[in-house]
Amino acid sequence: MKVSLFVTCLVDGFWPDVGESAVKVLRRAGCEVSFDPRQTCCGQPAYNTGYTDEARRVAAVMIDVFAEDPAEAIVVPSGSCAAMIHHAPRLFEEGDPRRAKAESVAARTHEFSSFLVDTLQVVDLDAKFSGRAVWHDACHGLRELGVKDQPRALLRKVDGLELVEAKGEPTCCGFGGTFSVKQPEVSVAMLDTRMAVLEETAPDVIVSSDVSCLMQIDGRVTKEAKPGAPRIMHLAEVLASR
Amino acid sequence: MLDPAQSPEFRARALTALANKNQSAAVARATSTISDRRDLALEEVPEWQEWRERARLIKAHVLENLDTYLEQFESNAKRRGVTVHWARNAQEAIDLIFDIGKRAGSGAIVKAKSMATEEIGLNHALEAKGWEPLETDLGERILQLDGQMPSHIVAPALHLSRDDVADIFVRELGVDRTNDPSELTAIARRVLRTSFAKAALGISGANFGVAETGSILVLENEGNIRLSTSLPKIHISLMGIEKLVPRFEDLALYLRLLPRSGTGQRLTVYQSMITGVDPSQEGPEEMHIVLLDNGRSGLLAQPDDRQTLQCIRCGACQNVCPVYRAVGGHAYGAVYGGPIGAILTPHLSDGPQAAELPYASSLCAACRDVCPVKIDIPKSLLRLRAKAVKDGHRGRLEKVGFRAWARTMERQGRYERAMRSGRMFQGVVLSDGAAGKVARSPMTPLKAWMTERAPRRLAKKSFRELWKEGLIDG
């Protein structure tokens, strides 16, 4: 299948390894992967802060780029960005030709793990990784896109990996876009609450598929520099390892 | 109502709350206990999703036809001897209650727990006139003694520990110190008993009003609402205009839905249905219902956000909200805190403090998934944020920042140049040296990030550069 990667601005700039791993995994799953360098950002930061005009301007560019992309699927290694693309049609009035375009782009857009499991129906990617892993459910993936069982199914097939479950209902890591810098204290308090629950499982690695959460968790773990702290990895990185 | 005694900024209030470790622990403990109980109670109801959908549909239908149902409610209540009053805003409601109350003559004023009366600041208004309304709900009574606002819709004193309550009782009632819950309850009860015996005026809210019969329904666990509404000569119920259900039989659903969602109970201990007055029987001689608008009809006129009025005040969204769990209700600086408060308060109060509340959320959407009447809270938060931007309630820096961001992101060339310069300067900006400190002046988001989190550095080569150079292989 021909897939186009919407790599997201955060992966592009800060976590290129995640993008690289995603490409590897998709190719291993039999996909032909393309990347259109005209892409930048989905517009989520502005949209979530109430800057509708700015979000619309940026989303429009992204929609135009992907609307003419011949790929059958657009794959995003970040749940919140994928969710934003699903919300994007709302930014354009009924009757605006961009709305129809945005809807067709949204219909072809998939979060990474759900693309593998739901669309390609692949769970075994022949990956090897030794250690205990706990999955952090990212809110937008979980509650907007129904990403819950897919990443777990993928991780269970990783040779050498022991998947453990955190207790209770998953809670937010506290990132929330501009929330993380507008309310830094509350944001970090939420993170610490989440981390305590995740760390109870004594994981070697915390895995997620939303770069925003990774940014938040990694930032705290790096700052605290506690000995024996778990590593933070994107699902694509785990699946790419052998 | 907003709390004028607190800082107008959410961040400052949140900081105060976070610094109070006892309180944070109490809030975290209580909210997770209630949430767990709720989850257990829902396990018994496989058709929960159908309940939610029906509950939403009935409420949405009422809101679409509210004028008709209000008229029906009024005429049915009147037919049964109730006097119905209309209050456009808090002041009108206070004046009405004061005028009615005057006729009760001397004697105690007993108050049942009611968020609507909190919303209009009734106690303060009555106290300013020299009256002494007595809260009869234990949680509310504790808060009244200490001059605090409720911090939770259902459990108003949820932020207090047993020891906090003991301190308040020793200080305000001069009793011997005990932190045993049943002894504390007994102390409160002693005071209340004497007041009930002398009560001339009872003031309550209402959980539901029934259009077809003109009845009101009040739910509780302590029994004081039943006493407050039946012992005094005059009973006044203050009810938001959105509280109606069309038919008596609709209550069968909400009677079960609300307690399960709110406290994880199958039913509340008491359910009091009050349908009119009959002077020939025992009970109040007069019953008055004050229908409160206070911003609600304005909200009703906004089809996208009207859903906010479906709320049955169960508090589930507060219990599950990670922001609320971290900071508690007082940090919201408003009578209604948590997710529901963040979407309701801006419609009840004006100004920047109310406009800031929709930003007190990470948009995690946990609230939407628990809400028993399926209010899409995150969607309303987003719309209110867009409105705050439009109304000019956001800072200049943020506005300029997003303009520049959009300019950068809408052109590949600018985006790539920005990334290159970011890479060039990040060494200095993120350094511990003087230049770094200046660059991270107190205003910048970077500083806010870096206080407790390490910054992630831009990679030496971006994904697009690796791709272009053919370095991505499979």
Ligand code: SF4
């Ligand atoms: S918004 Fe929903 S969950 Fe929150 S208090 Fe109202 S009914 Fe309950």
